[in-house]
Amino acid sequence: MDDLKSKYLDLIANAGDEAAIEDIRLQAVGKKGEVALKMRELGKMTPEERQVMGPKLNALKDEINAALAAKKAALGDAALDERLRGEWLDVTLPGRARPQGTIHPISQVTEEVAAIFADMGFAVAEGPQIEDDWHNFDALNIPPHHPARQEHDTFFMHREPGDNRPPHVLRTHTSPVQIRAMQDQGAPIRVIAPGRVYRSDYDQTHTPMFHQVEGLAIDTDISMANLKWTLEEFCRAYFEVDEVELRFRASHFPFTEPSAEVDLRCSWNDGQLTVGQGDDWMEILGSGMVHPKVLEAAGIDASKYQGFAFGIGIDRIAMLKYGIPDLRAFFDSDLRWLRHYGFSALDVPTMRGGLSR
Ligand code: DAH
Secondary structure, three states, rough: HHHHHHHHHHHHHHHOHHHHHHHHHHHHHOOOOHHHHHHHHHOOOOOOHHHHHHHHHHHEEEEEEEEHHHHHHHOOOOOOOHHHHHHHOOOOOOOOOOOOOEEEEHHHHHHHHHHHHHOOEEEEEEOOEEEEEHHHHHHHOOOOHHHHHHHHHEEEOOOOOOOOOOOOOEEEOOHHHHEEEEHHHHOOOEEEEEEEEEEOOEEEOEEEEEEEEEEEEEOOOOOOOHHHHHHHHHHHHHHHHOOOEEEEEEEEOOEEEEEEEEEEEEEEEEOEEEEEEEEEEEEEEEEEEEEHHHHHHHHOOOOOOOEEEEEEEHHHHHHHOOOOOOOHHHOOHHHHHHHHEEEOOOOOOOOOOOOOO
């Protein structure tokens, strides 16, 4: 009995972790442990022997159990101390710095526009900002000596002297994405294409880089009436007003026939814009029915399909909606300006959750 006791107390004293303690417990006082085996031998003893050995064995079992419990507690404390040392945290350090920037109005408005058109079944399409001459001009029915080319104040990429291929350009509008989307997806198609465009121009309302969103809907039965409804629906949602009135003014773009510039009824009071009522009209976009030559250039059968297209200046509608006076400040990367006009990264615009709230 003394041998058993000293054997197990030694083992317990040297146990390194809780798993070792459990092994020792099973070996010593578990159901098939050494003490239990000894207990079984009690049955073969005389009543006198049993009276002496029974209590002794029970005492031994208690003693081993107590030693196990004490060791287990000590190991637990040591593990906790160790963990606390590892996870130590200086609560006197200053809190996490708040982000310096905010969501730029251009990003916000792009998200708002995408959310509105997504609700009407338009997917987002993309194209390159460095565009080839054919996609930017020819395919849009703007041949080499067309006056529209001059009006675009195009930035040309460099070509090696002697290389007489037409140079690539920084795309002057998002309209080439119409061509790429139709080439990729065919018809029917319904896409918008927001993105950067470039023209060599600079004053209070022009910067050499600015943003447009293109719209395109092609199917077998699309008319100018669908265009008007779509744009009215867009303006109502975007300007967050119940009623809007649009005026279609006959115009000319090489890539649409007929073409219309679209004005929005509004009023200005002390520099504050009200949309939907008043006696002023404000031009907000260009649009029209896609020219058959444009459809054919993009590989679409113009005898079967037709549809509308439009182009909106994102920067312009951002300035109008959020009362931002100078376009150039959009691109100054001035954090004070951004904190004033920017949006929270957590308020993602959706039609259900609200666009600008
Ligand atoms: N691409 C034209 C521009 O940059 C805007 C435009 C007008 C786009 C009419 C269109 C459209 O899709 O139908 O001035």
